Amino acid sequence: MSNPQLVTLLTDQALIAIIAVIAIVLIGGTTGLVISRRRKAELPAAEPAPELTEPKVGDDAEEPRDTPTRTLEDTELPEAGATATIEKPESAQGRLVRLRARLARSQGSLGKGLLALLSRDTLDEEAWEDIETTLITADVGVAPTQELVEKLRTRVRVEGVSGDQARTILREELIALVNPELDRTLKLEGKEGQPAVVLVVGVNGTGKTTTVGKLARVLVAEDKHVVLGAADTFRAAAADQLQTWGERVGVRTVRGPEGGDPASIAFDAVKQGIEEKADVVLVDTAGRLHTKTGLMDELGKVKRVIEKAAEVDEVLLVIDATTGQNGLTQARVFAEVINVTGLVLTKLDGTAKGGIVIAVQRELGVPVKLVGLGEGADDLAPFDAEQFVDALLD
Numbered sequence: 001m002s003n004p005q006l007v008t009l010l011t012d013q014a015l016i017a018i019i020a021v022i023a024i025v026l027i028g029g030t031t032g033l034v035i036s037r038r039r040k041a042e043l044p045a046a047e048p049a050p051e052l053t054e055p056k057v058g059d060d061a062e063e064p065r066d067t068p069t070r071t072l073e074d075t076e077l078p079e080a081g082a083t084a085t086i087e088k089p090e091s092a093q094g095r096l097v098r099l100r101a102r103l104a105r106s107q108g109s110l111g112k113g114l115l116a117l118l119s120r121d122t123l124d125e126e127a128w129e130d131i132e133t134t135l136i137t138a139d140v141g142v143a144p145t146q147e148l149v150e151k152l153r154t155r156v157r158v159e160g161v162s163g164d165q166a167r168t169i170l171r172e173e174l175i176a177l178v179n180p181e182l183d184r185t186l187k188l189e190g191k192e193g194q195p196a197v198v199l200v201v202g203v204n205g206t207g208k209t210t211t212v213g214k215l216a217r218v219l220v221a222e223d224k225h226v227v228l229g230a231a232d233t234f235r236a237a238a239a240d241q242l243q244t245w246g247e248r249v250g251v252r253t254v255r256g257p258e259g260g261d262p263a264s265i266a267f268d269a270v271k272q273g274i275e276e277k278a279d280v281v282l283v284d285t286a287g288r289l290h291t292k293t294g295l296m297d298e299l300g301k302v303k304r305v306i307e308k309a310a311e312v313d314e315v316l317l318v319i320d321a322t323t324g325q326n327g328l329t330q331a332r333v334f335a336e337v338i339n340v341t342g343l344v345l346t347k348l349d350g351t352a353k354g355g356i357v358i359a360v361q362r363e364l365g366v367p368v369k370l371v372g373l374g375e376g377a378d379d380l381a382p383f384d385a386e387q388f389v390d391a392l393l394d
């Protein structure tokens, strides 16, 4: 093969190879482009970047739910048969045994302190002064303290304090001071087939709503048909709180709009109680103590309006045992504006100053009928003078 022929042949072959390579590259590139276009078309359109703004005070933390929240007024009592969630409250007897230990724990230092002082070998003036101080510190009050010390002195002089004598003397004199003669039963017999009406009053935070809830449980445990009246319209959450207590034991709560007229809610609750042939209507009230006249107007009106439907059988004044003299002063104001028939001392578990039982009864001339010994649902017990003193000395 001559040289020029070889060059022509090479050029033709090279040309064919170059064309083939270009064709492959073109086909491959077009396919890649089509696939990549398709992929792009499948992706959702990019969202526009959100505008970032700083949250302001009052903004909702979440989007509001599109279903409206059910109002509590709509809540009905569970259907008969759907009672699985309804609790069975503890009986009064059961709770007394359990709570006595708690009372002894909180008040033990008072009783034991007194006993130790009284059992000293020599009961000199200093020892008697220490006894007085112990009693005053435990909120027994000045007059009852002096009275008790006088009686103890006389008995120790006459009977001596040997052996168990100190305990016996102290027990008897403390029981006398707490006064076992007082009638502490709750008046729960309504007139002429009507429900008994119990009005619960007291300063904010003393434990009124809790006491109404706990008392409902005591009554339900005694198979009583109870209706609750949420006439504390001052504190927004009070009616919800009461309704929750009621629902737990299958008891209806009559409530009104927030800030509504307490007297009209109390009246509606009593009317509901009459319609349902309830045994007891318990009415929770607000304890605003801004002015004595304001309080008198409000409680007076609640009572008067209820009495258009039924008699008020009990007015229970709730006192926080931890507030000492302050609580006593407030209690005095309530007793001046409404005829209190019984006292409830709450939070006795939170203080060693059980002497307030004695002071407050003396001060108001009204018996302590119930004591609160904890935040638990069944931590309310009927008050009993002997059991109280025994718990002090245990």
Ligand SMILES: Nc1nc2c(ncn2[C@@H]2O[C@H](COP(=O)(O)OP(=O)(O)OP(=O)(O)O)[C@@H](O)[C@H]2O)c(=O)[nH]1
Pocket (backbone or CB within 6 Å): 202, 203, 204, 205, 206, 207, 208, 209, 210, 211, 232, 235, 238, 285, 286, 287, 346, 347, 348, 349, 350, 371, 372, 373, 374, 375, 379
């Ligand atoms: N430790 C203890 N706490 C109690 C007792 N009774 C009530 N409390 C607590 O006291 C607080 C106030 O109780 P509430 O029942 O809300 O008081 P309230 O008097 O109704 O208050 P207002 O509705 O504001 O008038 C709550 O935290 C209760 O759990 C008790 O006997 N012992």
